[in-house]
Amino acid sequence: MSVKTLLPSATPVRFLAEDGSRVELHEGYAEPAEDRLKAAYRLMVLGRRFDVQATALTKQGRLAVYPSSAGQEACQVAAALTLSEQDWLFPTYRDSVALIARGLQPGEVLTLLRGDAHCGYDPAETRVAPQCTPLATQTLHAAGLAHAMQRRGEDAVALALIGDGATSEGDFHEALNFAAVFKAPAVFFVQNNRYAISVPFEKQSAAEALAYKGIGYGMRAEQVDGNDAVAVLAVLDDAVKHAREGKGPVLVEAHTYRIDAHTNADDATRYREAGEVEKWREADPLRRLETYLKGRNALSENEIELCHAEAEEFAQTVRDTLNAEPELxxxxxxxxxxxxxxxxxxxxxxxxxxxxxx
Structure with missing residues (x-):
């Protein structure tokens, strides 16, 4: 593979502007089918309501901690939707919405954050690894399992969700190097939300974009607007297809933003300005996708209301589940x-x- 084919796009792949209008910054990528975009919208509505409810439960003492993914719903939902049933997802502690989109129950997802057990679900049955708190260790697990599945002749891909801070860890380097050498069917998906707790991106890396790190491993890489659900789904679909076809792993960087604090124990006002947060609120991935689908007459007001009604019912399920005392x-x-x-x-x-x- 030539150096040119390894390099990411010069600017992040994009289908939608902040206002939901169509832009042409996606050369080589096909727009996902309308039904998949509507499925993504529904899950993003559900995921955002889940996130708000989980955050509230920390204030009520029902969760020990909750790392919000508000603003990152396009990344989380697309990661789940792009995988087939036989594929594996390797999440971090911030990826609860991805697990919900994958079909896990809220009680299973929040078991770790409640402190009841290390994992609330069966990884082998769900094909979802335990949510990983130590930075970047899940990348090694994903690379190793992807290589094992390849050796067994399985038609499966491992997708590891990673934060930008985790790319500074040695485990990240070792995982990408191993996966590239053995052409393991793995996708390493970095959600660059601009902060590793309180450390801004510019103090973590001198690289213009984290996607450029791929070339050092001989690995194909891409960067995408992480608040554009159409673009994220298109890029991840292509990356998973590339890995599944035996062409080697892919590094994808999504440029997104963490709207809320690192966790409920963090005071984000100590290290970032309110104006910065408001700027990113204007790039809201949920509103952007909703505007686009409505503009295409692919999403009616009634369908939007039904999605929000379903999300409210789901939030009630989350409350009922977490308000019940665990049986230990x-x-x-x-x-x-x-x-x-x-x-x-x-x-x-x-x-x-x-x-x-x-």
């Missing part, structure tokens, strides 16, 4: 330590079981 089993501490429990572990389990029965 102390013996479950021993369930996932070893495939075959050691003699010492079996003795500890028996001792605790006897103590609970006493």
């Amino acid at each position: 089993d102390p013996l479950s501490l021993f369930d996932h330590v070893y495939a075959e429990p050691t003699r010492q572990l079996a003795a500890q389990r028996a001792a605790l079981e006897a103590e609970l029965e006493a």
Whole structure:
């Protein structure tokens, strides 16, 4: 593959301007079908309402912490929609909306953030790895599993969601290098939301865009407007197709923004100006897609109302689930330590079981 084919577009791929009007900055990419764009819109409405509800639950003490993804819904939903059932998703702690879009239940998604368990769902069944808190470690998991699936002849791709701060970690370098050398069917999707907690992007990297890092690994790369759901879906569709066809991994950088604070424990006003946030609110991915679909007569007011009504019902489900007290089993501490429990572990389990029965 030549250097020219590895380089990302000079400017981020874009189909829609901030006001929802069509622009022609997407050479080589086809617009996704209308039904997929409407599906993305529905899930973005659902995801935003979920995000607001989860944030409220932290204030009520029902969640220990919640990292909001408000403003990043186009990235999260597109990542879920571009994958088939046999593909794997490797999320971070901020990617709860992607898990909801993938079809997981809110109680499963929020188990980790509630502190009930390390993971609230079965990764093998859902093909969704546990949400990863340590930065960039999920990239190694994705690269390794993608290579394993390739060796087994499986028709599957691994997509790793990454924050811009994680690209400064050594694990990110090792994962991309490994995946490129072995042409693993993996897509590394960086949601560059401009801040690694309080550290702005310009203090993290001297690169004009993170997508340019791909060429150093001999990996195809692309950059996209992360608040343009049409563009994100088109670029990710193409990246997943490239990886699935055995052409090697792809690095995609989405230029987006984290509207809310890093988590509910963070005060974002200490490191960024209100005017900056308002500027990015004008690039709202949900409003942009809604305006575009309405302009094409592909989305009616009644359909919009139905989406929001569904989102309200979903929010009620989230409240009901999280307001119920969890049923905890102390013996479950021993369930996932070893495939075959050691003699010492079996003795500890028996001792605790006897103590609970006493």
